[in-house]
Amino acid sequence: MKKSFQQYRTHLCHELGLKDVGQKVSLCGWVQSKRDHGGLLFVDLRDREGVTQVVFHPDKDPVLFASAKQIKDEFVIKVVGVVVERPAGTKNAAIPTGEIELEAENLEILNPSLPLPFNLDESIENEELRLSFRFLDLRRKKLLNSLKLRHQVTYVVREYLTSKGFLEIETPILSKSTPEGARDFLVPSRLSPGKFYALPQAPQQYKQLLMVAGIDKYFQIARCFRDEDLRSDRQPEFTQIDIEASFVVVDDILQWVEEMIQQIFSKVLGIELSLPFARITYKQALDLYGSDKPDLRIAWQIQDVGEVFENTEFKIFREVLARGGVIKALNAKQASPVVGPTGIAELEELAKSMGAKGLAYIRIEDKEWKSPIVKFFSMEERKKLENVLGIEPADLILFSAGPWDQACQVLGKVRLQLAEMTRSVPSNEWKFVWVTDFPLFEYSPLEQKWNSVHHPFTRPCQEDIGKLDSGRYDEIRALAYDIVLNGVELGGGSIRIHEKELQEKIFSILGIDKERQKLLFGHLLKAFQYGAPPHGGIALGLDRFVMLLSGAETIRDVIAFPKNRHGVDLLTQSPSEVDFQQLKELHIKLAFPSLDSRLRQEPEIEP
Incomplete structure (x- = not known):
């Protein structure tokens, strides 16, 4: 026997038009809103996809009209009615349903709502309040559109990588703690007292093991976890588009991405990008832009003026120069009229905060060079500098020496x-x-040891492998690559080490002895002995x-339920305290009691 059911809705709130009259x-x-216009009651009804105007007539159904007057903003309702064309002069071209409205014949209040703590149509400066009511915050169009965009991006990622033969494979969330x-x-194990799982910082080792397993091409929309200080583009849990493939060179990876x-x-976005993207080396990036994640929208480049x-x-x-340092200069074209003495002082403070003793400058006003240091320059030096930097009126020249x-x-x-300052970023x-x-590698004076710039599984450039035995670790380049968009690092990767002996040598340089290598990475080293592919x-x-x-x-606005700057989920109030019994089952005793007295006391156990 066929079951009958009452249908909640026949359409979404963006779908109706003149075709449905x-x-x-x-x-x-x-x-979304309710308006009383000359006896007629208008309600803007909103769902995830859009808005439809509903009209209630007092003369057609007084009882229905009286019920409609009781509804308030953010009530959840069901309305049944007939689609009609809006009268001339009342149509709204700003919304897809602006040519029609729904004449209500029936109204059902599915759930009322308390008054909201903030207006959904306005910008709310108080982020803590928004995060405390995240289920309301997500009703705002801006955040909803961000989540839609996120879905669309992941859909295209899956579609593209699948077309290239990649398999989407999940890797464990409960993993092993390794230095990365x-x-x-850390997650304590109840079944193995005193031992811990770790939430993965990345699926790095698992995806390499998948290559050893012969998967050939893997990807995952992977959840990752890092217990680090937070900022606008960091969260303790985040998501990455994770890709790994066998028998590849750098160009293969770059082309796919x-x-x-x-x-x-x-x-x-409906935007057509030209390929290939620009490529520069790490040294070129620092030489020309002073950063390994350069923003190429800014036309100014740094130049070496040591020869001058x-x-x-x-x-x-x-x-x-006598100490082997360099003199670098930046010609900020046409910036001199915009950046006054206060701006120069601000830039100088920034330079000092990075260890510089100051920031020399020259302001070009008409054809006059204004600067405390110009009097020390010879005419020949001024002419050379003018030619090297292409100096013109209104330019601002900044120097850094060291x-x-x-x-x-x-x-x-x-x-x-x-x-x-000059609004020079398109x-x-x-x-x-x-x-x-x-x-x-990079050397840490604080730790007095060498560390990996990316991670310890990164392969050295083939022509630099011989330097691993020479001790000239600072000269060794990695087969690593970062992709940068508008000065923001989107991601990074590398060709990996696939030989046990080479991986052990890298670990040793990083100060990880044989015993610790076996303890932390024994699974990976073992796998490399069984036919690991490049x-x-x-x-x-x-x-x-x-x-x-x-x-x-901030990335908090593109994540459904983010943590705040202190790593706290204000909606659920996590992290939270747990009761004594939970700790006891995990064989954990708090060294710094933070629980209230009720939770800190061991419960009485009846004999």
Whole structure:
């Protein structure tokens, strides 16, 4: 026997138009607003997809009209009625349903609503309040559109990678704690007292094991967890588009990612990107832009002007060059009239915060050079500088002198700050760039040891492998690559190590002895002895990518239920205290009691 049921709705609130006039339909949703116009009652009914205007007539059904007067904003209702064309002069071209309205014949209040703590149509500065009522915050169009955009991006990712032969495979969430750069979130095991799982910082080792297993091409929309300090583009749990493939070289990975991003822009935003993206080396990025994630929307480049001052009488520059340092300059074209003394002082403070002793400058006003340092320059030096930097009236020249990396990075930060001051960053451009040839290692004076720039599974450039035995670790380049969009790192990857001996050597350089290698990475080293293929991959930050595409200021606005700046979910009030019995089952005793006295006391056990 066929079951009967009462249908909630026949249409969504964005679907009705002139084609539906005369049709009897049923709509469900939230009351966005209610208006009383000369006896007629109008209700804007909203669901996820749009809004339909509903009209109640007092003379047609006084009882229904009286019921409609009781509803308030954000009540959940069901309305049955007939679609009619709006009278002339009342149509609304701003919405898809603006040519029609629904003449109500029946109203059912499915659930009332308390008055809202904030207006859904307005911008709310109090983020803590929004996060405390996230289920209401998500009703706002801006956030809803961000979640839709996120869905569309992941849909295109799955579609593209599947077309290229990749398999979507899930890897474990309860994993093993291994040193990968950030603190692990630890999960105590009840069944193995005193032992812990770790939530994965990334599926790195598992996806490499999948390559050993012969999967060949893997991807995952992967959840990752890092216990680190938060900021606008960080969350303790985040999502990455994770990709790995066997028998690949760098160009294979870069081409797949470029094509995938091209399809995302085309299908989601309707924007056609040109391929291939720009590529520069790590050294070029620092030399020209002072950053390994350069914003190419800003036209200004940093230049080396050491040769201009090789015989200078200017003591500061002469001493820097004598110590083997460099003199870098940035010509901010046409910035001089915009950046006054206050702006220069602000930039100088920024430079000092990065370890520089100051920030030399020259303001070009008409043909006059205004600066405290110009009097130390010879006419020849001024002419050379003018030719090298292409100096013109209204330019602002900024100098940084010191060790190469510091001088580059100081002007890199100054470049970004100055672009903001002068509003020199185009808002409608999408500038992608690959940064390649990163150093494999970086030395930590604090720890007095070498660390991986990316992670310990990154493969050295083939021509630099011999340097692993020479101790010249700072000269070794990695087969690693980052993709940057408008000055924001979207993701990074590398060709991986697939030989046991090479991986053990890298671990040793990082200060991980044989015993600890076996303890932490024994599973991976064992796998490499059973026919591990050459492989490589990349991970792209999905949250960060959607943040850029949507124009959001923080990744919290593209995540359904994010944590605040302190790592707290204000909606559910997590992390939270747990009762004594839960801790007892896990064999855990708190060293720093934070629970109230009721929770801290062991419950009485009846004999």
